[in-house]
Amino acid sequence: MPERILTKNHDVPHLDDIDVYIEHGGYRAWPQVLREMTPEDVIDAVSRSGLRGRGGAYFPTGRKWSLTVKDGGPNYLCCNADEGEPGTFKDRQLMERNPHELLEGCCIAAYANGAEWTYIYIRGEFFQAAAQLEKAIAQAYDRGYLGDGVLDTDRRMHVVLHRGAGAYICGEETALLSSLDGKRGYPRVKPPFPGQRGIVERPSVVNNVETLCNVPHIITHGPEWFAGIGARRATGTKIFSVSGHVNKPANYEMPLGTPLREIIFDCAGGIRDGKAVKAVLPGGSSTQFLTPELLDTPTTPEAMLAAGSMLGSGGVIVMDEDTCIVNAARILAKFYMNESCGQCTPCREGCRWLYRILDRIEAGQGDPGDPDLILSICDGIATKSLCLLGDSITYPLVSSIQHFRDEYDRHIREQRCVPKTNGR
Numbered sequence: 571m572p573e574r575i576l577t578k579n580h581d582v583p584h585l586d587d588i589d590v591y592i593e594h595g596g597y598r599a600w601p602q603v604l605r606e607m608t609p610e611d612v613i614d615a616v617s618r619s620g621l622r623g624r625g626g627a628y629f630p631t632g633r634k635w636s637l638t639v640k641d642g643g644p645n646y647l648c649c650n651a652d653e654g655e656p657g658t659f660k661d662r663q664l665m666e667r668n669p670h671e672l673l674e675g676c677c678i679a680a681y682a683n684g685a686e687w688t689y690i691y692i693r694g695e696f697f698q699a700a701a702q703l704e705k706a707i708a709q710a711y712d713r714g715y716l717g718d719g720v721l722d723t724d725r726r727m728h729v730v731l732h733r734g735a736g737a738y739i740c741g742e743e744t745a746l747l748s749s750l751d752g753k754r755g756y757p758r759v760k761p762p763f764p765g766q767r768g769i770v771e772r773p774s775v776v777n778n779v780e781t782l783c784n785v786p787h788i789i790t791h792g793p794e795w796f797a798g799i800g801a802r803r804a805t806g807t808k809i810f811s812v813s814g815h816v817n818k819p820a821n822y823e824m825p826l827g828t829p830l831r832e833i834i835f836d837c838a839g840g841i842r843d844g845k846a847v848k849a850v851l852p853g854g855s856s857t858q859f860l861t862p863e864l865l866d867t868p869t870t871p872e873a874m875l876a877a878g879s880m881l882g883s884g885g886v887i888v889m890d891e892d893t894c895i896v897n898a899a900r901i902l903a904k905f906y907m908n909e910s911c912g913q914c915t916p917c918r919e920g921c922r923w924l925y926r927i928l929d930r931i932e933a934g935q936g937d938p939g940d941p942d943l944i945l946s947i948c949d950g951i952a953t954k955s956l957c958l959l960g961d962s963i964t965y966p967l968v969s970s971i972q973h974f975r976d977e978y979d980r981h982i983r984e985q986r987c988v989p990k991t992n993g994r
């Protein structure tokens with residue numbers, strides 16, 4: 571098995587307890603940072619490690635931190651633990667099994683960005699993860715890793731857990747910031763970026779759970795060690811949440827760059843009942859469908875883009891040969907229709923139209939012009955909406971028509987699903 575960083579100790583009993591975490595190498599990095607490193611040293615180490623954000627966009631973390639405005643006033647760190655992307659369930663496992671690793675990452679990231687307060691914005695439905703974090707936060711305060719005069723220094727470091735109310739859009743960073751401010755979770759136009767103006771109008775860094783969990787390991791083992799794992803320009807590991815028609819759906823931590831085929835077949839045990847793969851969404855529901863001939867694509871952001879899709883959140887959704895692609899697209903459209911915040915017209919109206927058209931095709935009442943109508947509506951949404959949720963619905967839908975146009979046409983003509991034909 572390749573080296574695991576984040577999930578290595580997940581089978582250790584009671585890893586969520588602070589003593590067990592410390593026994594397994596925890597809380598070494600945070601005291602080291604406090605005693606030996608300046609914020610600039612930390613940013614330099616994270617930059618040299620090559621760590622890129624695991625929330626889906628893969629923006630270099632060190633660069634994000636170096637761009638954060640530091641004017642001597644209060645800054646904030648916001649940990650994005652909203653994890654609402656269909657097919658993605660890695661952050662939940664990280665928080666449930668090893669909450670102190672995230673807290674330690676938060677402390678170091680906050681320090682690097684001149685913040686004394688971290689807000690962990692956790693998805694409302696994550697009851698167990700929230701309970702684990704509450705317990706871990708209390709333990710960390712008790713042992714002096716958090717608090718005023720943290721670890722016998724004159725610094726303050728505080729962490730607050732904030733539970734969301736179940737809106738997917740609050741995972742989008744500017745909506746998350748609005749929600750933390752006590753406003754409606756509406757995305758807003760960028761710039762200003764969060765690092766310029768975030769909660770209470772102050773610079774705020776937003777990072778994903780998995781991103782922050784990597785930080786203590788980079789400090790403890792060094793940026794060169796981290797940069798030696800994974801692929802060029804895609805360093806470290808990634809937790810792939812594999813779901814759908816596979817034998818062993820679960821989270822698998824693999825070096826970035828591992829081909830999709832290895833993740834689906836070697837890790838997740840291949841397709842149920844020995845069936846063939848029909849299509850894969852490689853990075854959660856907001857990515858383009860890939861077809862079986864592209865399964866050898868390495869899981870780096872650039873390789874996925876070249877193959878016509880995106881690495882996204884690493885939620886690998888696998889569909890076998892019996893899947894009706896129209897119905898899959900319909901289910902996705904329903905999700906985005908329900909989750910659109912309604913703030914801008916192309917997304918609010920477009921998602922609803924898309925769902926209604928797909929629903930009528932699925933019900934055997936499609937019109938021969940429907941696939942082109944879907945493409946034209948998607949064209950009216952993509953790049954014309956305020957945030958990326960609008961674009962997100964167009965990725966799987968447009969690619970489903972590009973790859974499976976024949977199946978759409980047959981579904982409309984024969985007024986039924988076209989099972990086992992691969993539709994192509």
Ligand SMILES: Cc1cc2nc3c(=O)[nH]c(=O)nc-3n(C[C@H](O)[C@H](O)[C@H](O)COP(=O)(O)O)c2cc1C
Binds near residue numbers: 628629653738
């Ligand atoms: C509609 C939408 C939903 C998102 N949901 C999440 C989420 O649940 N978790 C997350 O970390 N990032 C999510 N993102 C990405 C965040 O906006 C942001 O880029 C990310 O938290 C930055 O962290 P990183 O630099 O560590 O990747 C979402 C983006 C969009 C457009």
Ligand code: SF4
Binds near residue numbers: 915955958960
């Ligand atoms: S694109 Fe959709 S989710 Fe994003 S702001 Fe507009 S209506 Fe809201």
